[in-house]
Amino acid sequence: METSTYSYILLFIIFLFLKSYLQKNRKRLPPSPALSLPIIGHLYLFKKPLHRTLAKLSDKYGPIVYIKFGSRPVILVSSPSAAEECFTKHDVAFANRPKLLAGKHLGYNYTTVTWASYGSHWRNLRRIASLELLSSNSLQMFHGNGIRADEIRSLVCQLFRGCNGGEFQGVEMKSKFFQLTLNVIMRMVAGKRYYGEDIADLEEAKMFQQIVTEGFQLTGVTNVGDFIPVLNYVGVSKLEKKLIILHKKRDKFLQDLIDQHRKMQSDSALEKRSKTMVDVMLSLQGTEAEYYTDEIIRGMMHVMLTAGTDTSAGTMEWALSLLLNNPQALAKAQTEIDNQIGEGRLIKESDLAKLPYLSSIIYETLLRLYPAAPLLAPHEASDDCTVAGFHVPRGTMLLVNVWAIQNDPKLWAEPEQFKPERFQNVQGERDGFMWLPFGTGRRGCPGEGLANRIVGLALGSLIQCFEWERPSEEMIDMSIGTGLTMPKAQPLLAKCRPRPTMLALLSQL
Template sequence: METSFYYYILLFIIYLFFKNYLQKHNKKFPPSPSLSFPIIGHLYLIKKPLHKTLAKLANKYGPILFVKFGSRPVVIVSSPSAAEECFTKNDITFANRPGLLAGKHLGYNYTTLVWASYGSHWRNLRRIASLELLSSHRLQMFHGIRADEVGSLILRLLQGSIDGEFHIVDMKSTFFELTLNVLMRMIAGRRYYGENKTGLEEAKRFREIVTETFVLSGATNIGDFMPALKYVGANGLENKLLILQKKRDRFMQDLIEEHRKGQSGTVSKQRSKTMVEVLLSLQETEPEYYTDDIIRGLMQVMLSAGTDTSAGSMEWGLSLLLNNPEALAKAQTEIDDQIGQSRLIEEADLANLPYLHGIINETLRMYPADPLLVPHESSQECTIEGYHVPRGTMLLVNIWAIQNDPKLWEQPEQFKPERFLKNEANGFQMLPFGTGRRGCPGEGLATRIIGLALGSLIQCFEWERSSDEVVDMSEGAGLTMPKAQALLAKCRPRPIMLPLLSQL
């Protein structure tokens, strides 16, 4: 009797084993490169830049690809239909973030808007960003700041031209200074660049912080993919992240304390003025939730994400125009026809400038600031176009591959703003700001800054390359796909605009 009992237990165990085995192997996983090494998985295939390497793998194995980055399962999506399924049907499933080292140290242990996983805390941060900080109403309240800073940029470029002749301008720095002034005035009511030189050291300090943030965020940490090696510390990345976060914390806390000191007792009355005041007023009502950590995290996300990405897009855009002067001439003609020479372009004019809009869209298509969307992670198993995706799988959506796919775009390597006049983009073929729950809440602000700045520079100045050579369009290292070589350009005021510019 006892023998029969153990016999049935053994049969039951064998049944469970084969059931689980068959269930696992009957599931249709996405295609995968056949050779996966122990420990490292498919990491041997990865070369920089990552988005181009993954695009080549997608061309070989298909637009939905399953790989192992060490011990971490990863699904790479490179088609509009698969991306649409990820961010519609499976949007909540993929609303989590993987636990990467950068998120631990730069994201306050995965509690900031960028790094927090889906849940009540993230939803609250998103609500604050979308409604309190970046709503259309609040952006409209700040439109004067954007117009003022673009006007200051025009004046500086005008003053740099002696007797109306060409002079060379470092556009990488120029665009960064513009976006930092705009963001800092919106967030903390102060500016760093311009006539006031007192803040230049602090501005330099912040610029170094932003540059280091995107370089280290895009750096490979072997411990994220091979946990057994996370304590080896071969490249000292964790120490660099710790040092960087201390710098970021100090910078943001100084801004908070300076604001507290200057605005003590009046925060709630002035809540409409700056974003720091909005956040400090929330802290007054719920101090146990809106801690300084939460406020610093929101400020860091706003400043880091808002400055480097918008500045980089403008630099790529002007680079493309310098290499395609016929497009620059068309944009100037459009602005002249729609606005004339008696006033400067305004944000309200952007809706009536379809060719300028096409230039911006074409720039974002060819050189998206986030070529691989910030990684998502599946909170439960799901399917993408019939393929099984296990729980805990990292999702990489290759925006660059989709937006430069010759099957979707005619001659994608060529700069053709006209394609957007014909509505060539269709749904998920263009995702420069992401989409779904974790889409970029700053899209409205970015498009306003980029449109007004590029439109103003096109309207007011003549632009030429700094040499006879075409502008180098090589990509540099970093999370936001910066240009490898900073853009130097020659500019001078357009003679037709001098009567207006002389009044500034």
């Protein structure tokens, strides 16, 4: 009798094991490269640039691939239909971010709008960013202060003065675009400019420039410990030490700016100056001080600084490079601006809607050929879900290869060619998830409107005011460098001179 009881128990245990095993195997994972090595997984397959390596994996294994970044499971998506399913049907499930080292030290321990987990805190930050800081009304308020137009006019004047009586001058445009976007963002955020002329505090500007340089150098560095956790137990890495030092330095700088604005709010100075994003956040702090802490404000300032500068500057550099290699497109854009704007004034933001070919150039550059984020910022599944019939376990990181989708010959005719004309029906193609440069769904980038304004106005102004040529007969090198925002391998060197029809206007600026 006792032996029979033990037999039944053993059979029951075997039954439960078999049931669990069969259920697990019925959940079909996406296809995967055959050899996943212990500890490193599929990391041995990766070469730079990563988006091209991942695109080759998708070509071989399909639009949804299961890969191991060390011990971290990842699904790689490179088709519009799969991306649409992730960001519509499973948008909530994929609304989290993975816990990576950058989010710990540069994202205030995963509490900024970029790094926070999906929930009430993130929703509130998103509401602030979307409604209080980056809505159309807010951007119009900051534009009403003349910030974007003023900084672009300053760049135009700088180039004009360097032309020595209308002669072609050589100019390195990467730094010009970068300084332009940094000045625009920091004037919107804190009312200060740190590059060029008319710098109020040179020492403060020097400190800011140093922090920015160090920040972008570290942002593009991969922390292997994010994917091979055992390395985190060896000790604090060199990268983490640098991130900690940068965080302290940056934190103090941003806090000083907050304190300056808080002091100005205590007197009548606020009534006599333009309102900034810091002022908006301090006003919210006045109504709910326990939530809108200085750390929350510093985090939002940091997001604006990092997300809104390098990306827009890189887009302008790629766009001008493409136009120099395709002078017929440059001439067509100039003709459109001449016909719509004329020679008596500079282009305004309100004119951009009347310049569809200029918009098509930006779409073809930023929104297809050279997206600022070739891989969307990583998401993480908070629940098990099924994508295109494949099982995606909870905790899996989602990577969407935007570059692969936007350069897929099955979706785009001659995808390697620069053809702005293909975006004459831009809205229809966007609805089909064929291009996702700003992401989509709950965690889509709220700064799309600002980026389009800065890039459109700056590029339009340079096309309107100057003739542009390559430095030599050779085509501009379009090689891609390393980094998260797909920079050019070689900074753009170009030649420009004032257009004869614009000399009178430029002389009056």
